[in-house]
Amino acid sequence: MTNPEVAIMMLCLFIVLVLLGFPIAFTLLAMGVGFGYYAYYQGGIETLSDVFTNNIFYLLNQNTYSVMENDTLVAIPLFLFMGYVVERANIVNRLFFSLQMAARNLPGSMAIAALITCAVFSTASGIVGAVVTLMGLLAFPAMANANYDKKFASGVICAGGTLGILIPPSIMLIVYAAIAELSPLRLYAAAVFPGLILAGLYIVYVIVRVWINPAIAPKPNQEDVPPASKIYLDLIFSFVPLTVLIMLVLGSILGGLATPAEAAAMGALGGLVLAVIYRSLTWRKVKESVFLTAKATAMVCWLFVGSWTFASVFSYLGGHDVIEHWFLGMNLEPWQFLVMVQLIIFILGWPLEWSEILIIFVPIFLPMLETFGVNPYFFAMLVALNLQTSFLTPPMAMSAYYLKGVLKNEIELIDIFKGILPYLGIVIFSMVLMYQFPGIALWLPDYLFGPYIP
Template sequence: MTDPQIAVMMLGIFIMTIFLGFPICFTLMAMGVAFGYYAYYDPERMQTIFDNRIFDLFVNQTYSVMANDVLTAIPLFLFMGYIVERANIVDRLFNTLYLTARNLPGAMAVAALATCAMFATATGIIGAVVTLMGMLAFPAMLKAKYDTSFASGVICAGGCLGILIPPSIMLIVYAAASNVSIVKLYAGALIPGFLLAGLYMVYVIGRAWLNPSLAPKATDEEVGTYSGLQVAWMLLTSFFPLAILILSVLGAILFGLATPSEAASIGALGGLVLAVAYRSLTWERLRQSVYLTVRTSAMVCWLFVGSWTFSSVFSYLGGEHLVSEFVIGLQLSPIMFLILAQLIIFLLGWPLEWSEIIIIFVPIFLPLLPHFGVDPLFFGILVALNLQTSFLTPPMAMAAYYLKGVAPPQVTLVQIFKGVMPFLSMIVLSMVLLYLFPALALGLPEFFYG
């Protein structure tokens, strides 16, 4: 077998081990070292079994990942999210937004989507948003006699917005993998992120208006009577503190006042201040937040170590060149290449989570972007939109399983899947709009940074 054929076999074995359920980061490292031992084998240099350059490569990749300035923002943003999650802000926020939107069709669903968008922006942790909103807003909607599938779709789709809306952890990982400026990625993701959230709300209001039985309007007795001053005070004490924290972090990044890591530090400190202000900061909650931050950060960093070792060996053996030659040989137009790439990422979203897709498979497409004249920033925003589907598409829709884990026993996975499907069409529509109007993603970066 030739070296490129061995590289393809290496990729095939890796995909097979994923389906068998092996831990991905350790599988990547093991296969990178094993195939790298063959790739870098030099009988003239070998004095002992460890005299192979793959071990030097592995150590260097580990050091490079741990010293990467872009990745230092991840634990800080994660810590901010976990602290905010435990600060008892979300329940106040949901109730306040519901009272504010109570005259709209499907008011509770609209409030749930708005809460999900804000909470997802503050955390970027999909499981945390879906689980918490599944315990808070989902029972409230069922109690208000909302259709089970309709309510399920709202929670699952809204909880996934943190993949796209800054400060997204996914965009930080993509920036590290592609060498695209994280500041420009954040600017490019703002309009598509809020466009998708807006499409969700338009769909919810439209469905509730056309079919009121899906989301019955609450009576004044059920909601309670509140004056405008009372609602304004509730907004002032629940909505604005979190909004100011998020805008401060994003504004510091987008206007060049701070690097992403420095802004993340501000966000982490702001999360602690909010937790103290709401009298919800305890030693146990702080300990849990630190533990979850360290665990998630370690997972991302070791995925990078394994991925970069694996991809270095894959490229050294000629696998990357073979894939490039194959795709270029198809003589695709730029739009057909984008559709093919997004279709592959969509299918990968069934068995894999976004982190594995971004770190392992997206780098295969990145060397092809210059040939097709595709901006890596634009490609990254498309991928971020597409990866919403990895949490929502049956049978491996993790958002649905998160919700099922906290939903009442009578709620079935089939009902949750049924409710998610219309929101998938909103994602496809947003991707089509982005294809047709690239300025939605590229306009703000060009305006701010040229």
């Protein structure tokens, strides 16, 4: 086989191994080193030491060092720590129930409260699994006790829990910035309106759906509602501090007052302060947060090392050239290129998670953006919206599995899948809307930082 054929075989074999359940980071490392040994092999092995003179080991060492010294990635452990501390600060339960009471006159008030709580909490934490799990334990039983349709309730929690990878400050956007070598500040600015619009469309869908079919979300018993003064006092005490923390972090980034890493450090400190205010800061919770942060950060770092090694070898063998020539050979218009790429990413979302798609497959398309005249920040927002589907598309739909894991026998997995399908359609509609009106993504970064110049 020629080298490009080996590269394509390398890519196909990776997909097969991932589907078989092998750990992604170490699969990337193993395949990068294995195929890289072949790619860089010079022959002439006479002694045992000659086995390790292959340049793939030098490449692996350089990639590891590059990841560990990457300033952009410093924000990841700090944002993760902020999220884990906030998760343990007992804020979410207060926020959900106070929002529920405040929205009691709207159709589907519990579902709306769950969506807003998911949006705020996932924005603070950026950890989809943590948001869906916690809201599954907190909001789903409350909605079930209020005789909400279980499919409807599960869809609300799964869709709301994924918003954190899109709405800034988002860990996913930090990862994208490092991969595509884009400004995380412009990416954050570009993601503000798409994220808010998507959350708003979710809420509109809930209201309209319940208005059409009130049986799926009965109105709460008004006799159990506390006085309005108590509701709004609870709402201020639970909603305002967390929202202020998020606004300070995001505002300092978009205002140019701090880098993402500096803002993340401020957010981590703010999370500790909130934990003190809510009297939930204990040594055990801090230790758990540090441990989970280190674990998640290590996973992300090794994903980067493995993916950069894999991508370097794939490109060296000619894999990127094959795919680029294939696209260019079809004489596509820019809109056709965008549709085809997004369709590929959407299909990849069936078996793969966002991190795998982002780190392995998106870099294949990035070099072609200039050829087709596509703004890289606009493309990033299309991808960011599309990656929502990786959590919502069966059969993998990880948000559904997170929820099923905590609810166990209370609901069937197929019912969760049915509940999330409408939100999948809303995500696709949001992508079409942003394509028709690119200013949704590009107006704010251009306003704050000036027009983008390649």
